[in-house]
Amino acid sequence: MARIKPQALLLQSKKKGPTRISLSTIVTCNLIVVLIVLCLVATYRQWSQRSRNQLDYGLPNLVDVDTVGDPKKFDLPSFAILNTSKGLITVELYKEGYPEIVDKFLDSCQREHFKGMLFHRVIKNYVIQAGDFQRLGAAEDWTMKGKPDSISPKHEAFMLGTSKTKHDDKGFELFITTAPIPDLSDKLIVFGRVIKGEDVVQEIEEVDTDEHYRPKSPIGIINVTLKREV
Known part of the structure; x- marks a missing residue:
């Protein structure tokens, strides 16, 4: 059985090892998450304000x-x-x-x-x-x-x-x-x-x-x- 050289073993271990995530990738993902949360909050506030206005004017939210x-x-x-x-x-x-x-x-x-x-x-x-x-x-x-x-x-x-x-x-x-x-x-x-x-x-x-x-x-x-x- 042929022996595998140490350099070949080193190359194989590098290929199979876990991929490291860069700092810029982490920062970008965090920014995306923050933007999504802000959009959800803004949408909720707009919906809440619209509901309050409908109640103030006595207008129905459901079809009669x-x-x-x-x-x-x-x-x-x-x-x-x-x-x-x-x-x-x-x-x-x-x-x-x-x-x-x-x-x-x-x-x-x-x-x-x-x-x-x-x-x-x-x-x-x-x-x-x-x-x-x-x-x-x-x-x-x-x-x-x-x-x-x-x-x-x-x-x-x-x-x-x-x-x-x-x-x-x-x-x-x-x-x-x-x-x-x-x-x-x-x-x-x-x-x-x-x-x-x-x-x-x-x-x-x-x-x-x-x-x-x-x-x-x-x-x-x-x-x-x-x-x-x-």
């Missing part, structure tokens, strides 16, 4: 069986809760009556347009108004007219409306009636009604105002929460 096939009914909440400095006012939205106005209102809520908005006009036995303080419009006309003996149900108190004037991107005017108004349909687009918190509306109505119907102490909307059910 009754709304399958009708995306509008699925997407639009039916109620809005105005969290004011005097308390909560819950309003039911007339989605079928004025869908375009309700869409704009909901969009304004989601953009937090009403957050911190003041009630800048308070006219006792008529309306409280929030929005552009330079637009008095309908509210000013109402103070110049008396009340008729007979009132249509559409003109009742605690209705939520907005001005019939053209809406722009600057804002969205809100009116809540505090008494029956004879020419309500001529001045406002009524797209909802107060179903809870009438006492809060009346408390706002009773605040002291100046000669221009502006509250002497700030009263405003802290935020608005949208709900499908209350």
